[in-house]
Amino acid sequence: MIKSYIRDIEYYLPENVENNNVEDRLTDKIGIYSRPIALKNETASDLAVMAAEKLFLETKFNRQDVDFIIFCTQSPDYLLPTTACLIQSKLGIPSSCGAFDFNLGCSGYIYGLSLAKGLVETGSARHILLLTGDTYSKYTNENDRSVRVLFGDAATATLISGIEAQEDFIGPFVFGTDGQGANNLIVPAGGHKEPITEESKVEVEDQFGNIRSRANLYMNGPEIFNFTLREIPATIHRLLDISNKNLTEYDLFVFHQANKYMLEHLRKKLKLDVEKFPIDLGNYGNTVSSTIPIVLKNQLRQNRIEKNDLLMLVGFGVGYSWAGCNVRWNK
């Protein structure tokens, strides 16, 4: 049987960087010291193209063999056409490939893996280029401390291929969705529900002195935290159940890197080993669907993942949307 596996990962960070104030107590708590920020004319697709070019350069994989491009983004170049189509053209991937965008945030990478697995294991595609990329900096208000200090811009490129095998390398998956949480992490204006008007740009100050307009990203931190505490432990237990595993069998837990404070709290609550739970966002911030692949790449660079290691990936956030999956490392 053909089984999909993660072949390689690369990431790209914009060169321009914003530093968090080291004198602010918040900085240590969230564990974010600097964040890459795209330039005005740099979009998520530009970052994704750079990540893909890096991948082709480092792995020497022949881009002519890529037959599917999947781009996870909430910062598309246009409403239409599909940004993945533009990426196909920029990368010079054969026009016989498939390509599409999907709109998810912090849970995106895991959903992307499930899509890639589906295509490869049904024989519909052979080599998937899964890209993630976002520029949340273009949504956050510079004077909104509740979000500005958290988010960074980045893109990643993952190559997923198939190989003859008996056991899964990617999967099983558990998914979760709760639209009740929509208003807790949202850019209210700019879509069709609330088109942009002059009103949308009016900046308002909240009770903590943060400034934002309807066209800016709004996040209800406490509610998101509550959502995480409520759903993530249960999701993990579902995954353990369907994969018939227990926590001690895992070599690494890679969670979506929202902020150090929340991750540490989750880790303690779940009683996970510090060494198996990387917290790696000091120089990136929350890069949305890129956080998980960035951590994976850094772990690989540090030789902390070996062949046959069992990984648990867990992503959660905007939507609300969440997902978890197992990955058996195959390289």
Added chain:
Amino acid sequence: MTVKEFIAKFEQDVVFVPEGTLTRETVLDTLDDWDSMATVATIALVDENLGIQLNGDQLLSCKTVGDLIGLLNHQLED
């Protein structure tokens, strides 16, 4: 967890003031570090020590330390 213990942890881990600074009458908005991160820290404090989840909006509607304790009344010992 007693009310006293809760206040002590709140002083130490949430609003970063010297032990014994806060009274039930203290108005939260007057504290420098009572911000959105502090509300998250409070939720974490309550989750870790009492195993319950505070509603974010209820938390934000608290004016004084006393209001906050009121939210947890049934869970804290005197």
